[in-house]
Amino acid sequence: MQMFQDLINWILGFGASVFVPIIMIIAGLIVKMKPKDAISAGLLLGIAFTGMSEVINFMRGAITPVAEAMIKATGVQLSIMDGGWTTMSVISWAWPYAFAMFPLQIGINILLLALGKTKTFNADLWNVWGKIFTAVIVMGTTNSVVLAFVVASIQIVLELWSSDAHQKRLQKMSGIPGVTCSHRTLFFSCILWPFDMILRKIPFLNKEFGVAQLRDKIGIFAENHVLGFILGCVFGIIGRYDIVNILKLGLVAGTAMTLFPMVTKLFMQALAPISEAVQAYMQKRFKDRELYVGLDWPYLGGANEIWIAVIAIVPMLVIYSFILPGNNLLPFAGVINLSLAVPAWIVTKGNVPRMLILCAIGAPVFLYVGTAIAPYMSQLAMQTGAVELAAGELISNSSINAPVFTYATQLFAFLQGNFLPLIVAVVWGTCWVLYTRWLKKEDALMEQEEQAQASSEIQ
Template sequence: MQILSNVVRYIISLPPAVFIGIVMGVLCLVFGGGIKNALRSACLFSVGMTGINLIMSYCVGEMQSIATALSTRLGIELSMIDGGYGSGGSGGSWMFPGAIPALCIMLVINIVFILLKWTDTMWTDVHNTWHGIYIGLLIYALTGSVLYGTIVAIITLVIMLKLGDLTAPTFQEFNGTPNIAVYATSATIPAIFTFFVMKVINKIPRLKDLKADAESIQDRFGIFGEIMVIGMLLGIILGILAGYNFKNIMMTGVVMSATMTLFPKMAALICEGIVPVTTSVIGFMNKHFSGRKLNVAVDPAMLLGDPSVMASFVILVPISIVMAMVTPGIAFIPIASLAGMPYWIGGVVPYTKGNVVHTVICMSLYIFLASLVATQLGPIVTEAARLTGRMTEAIASGITIVSWDEGGSFIGYAFVKLFKLLGLSVL
């Protein structure tokens, strides 16, 4: 069992771009796509995800510097530290003792659900099972019970499965990617939240009819509506707000412009890589299962291609900082967690149809609630980090660690409240 556990942990520890590329290539082969298509699909996926990760790292690094500068200028000093993915995330999740059993049971559940027609998606995105397993880790930290944590992890993964099925049609239609689904709650929970918020927005005169998607903005403002120019202008404004000198202001503008220009191109590579896989799956299902539809689960990076994603991200960074400053109940400045925000937005824009104004409204509300939840879950996130050997020096000094994703999870919060109500908390 230990050998199997080590092998699984090693495979899952592969960089997402490598892991997903291998999985997509193997899938294409298994479903009869041939070596040529399998190799092409694997390369396109890996190159696209690598490009997105590189651009994301560069952009997020710049935005984190701006966030730090803004918080310093505004004199914000809060009691908790944003650990981001470093406080747990995909690495720490797999150190949870119940992680491998939860993963294996979930894969069996997925097969059973497919056979019973309770789902139409193969959970090929094994890497992102960490989102559900991290919730199990939180319950382990809260209760001290591996069993409770494992059960919660499995329940959360089943919830993720159904949320993936629920959001798949909207994600597919907006992004033009048939037969794909996303299970990561970093995309699906904000998506479901936005679905309900848009019900309200669509009842408000003028606001509901406001055209603010990339195409409408460009038609209205000409050259100043082009996403490349918008990125430059937003970057310059943020640089000024951060108190940068002229050189750094202009560099921030270039970084934002490059980000908004290159992101869709990298996402397009991933979309191209999907085609051989989904074509093979469709052909196989038509031949053997009377044309039944079957989706392929992919990384939420798939959802980052629309220009409104990064445009909204740049606008939301200062909003997040100011929100932390003025809102009672939020005890941290979101800086490290900014790396997860684009994935939230990627799940939101299919429901706002790429409308930047609607996206900013929905995301501001979501960030507000997630930040409140993250503050309340801080002590549990800190204990989870300690148990998995993360940020040990900071924790030993008495610092409380928080994070947005999954440390600000609504699902995790609900389970924590349930176990406390049952009197099973040891914290």
């Protein structure tokens, strides 16, 4: 058993840029792609993941010091360190039962596909650590391995159903057919959705207002490189940088905003042949059955609206960390909060004003949940030695994926008299059911419109 765990850890140590392409090459061969085509698509997908990761790290390296400078300028001291998602992943994999989550996710996915209960083949197996993370939280409140795996199994199912529900919308927004996002980051969309429905009733906000519309109104100032430069300079001014470093930050942001869409085109080139092969394979064996390939969020990274929101969230998190009563988390490693920006982009269909409002509403949730889960993650880190912490030192993440769902996984705390996580679980579950139903209605309307358009073209 230890040998199997070591093997899994060794494979996962490759990282998403290596691990996911390997999975996709294997999947391509299974669905009868020519070996040269499967290998070519897999390598290109690895290049796309690597490119997206490098550009994000490039941007993070420039923006994080600004947040740090803002924090130092205030002199505020908060007790919980922000280790970011990478530290949470390392701690999660240190859980003694982590190795069992890998076959569990594959088994549940195959079972639901065979039963026709999902259309998604989740190729994002590298992010199985997110289910381990959930199990760790459940263990912290129940000390039950069985309940930990039960709740993690529920998350696996919900990720597949969420992938199904979002596919049509994501296909239209990204332009990449046959692919969906199977990451739990999308779980936060159902929490933002009720607020967005209210904002849509405001005339000024109930219009398309993405970067394309912004470009029509202000011309060159909305071009990727120019807009990025302006945003970077504004952020440098907020961080009290000198003129040279303000201009340097502007160039970094402009560079990143220019490169993101270029990298996303690589995802499209890599995924198109794989998606077509999967669809052809399924049609031969299951008539009238669609199959989607589920991936992590980076394939959506070509949307400039996401990066506008990412930059705006940084000062939000810093300011909120100073003023929110009960928050003890100092945002740092997780200050590039894509777990908030991506759901806001999906829910609003890229409407920038609504995105920024939703980010302002959602940002405090990340700090409060990060504060709440710190004891569990810190305890596991100290028990396993995954992260070195001093006595009484706490670590967490200010950009935790699906924060409301994560907090809700503590629902068994009601046995000790704490009913708040249970209430949050009911609220999240209600929002998720209503939101996914709304997405299905939207899909039905979209299909009717496409059929009507096709009919009129024939006539």
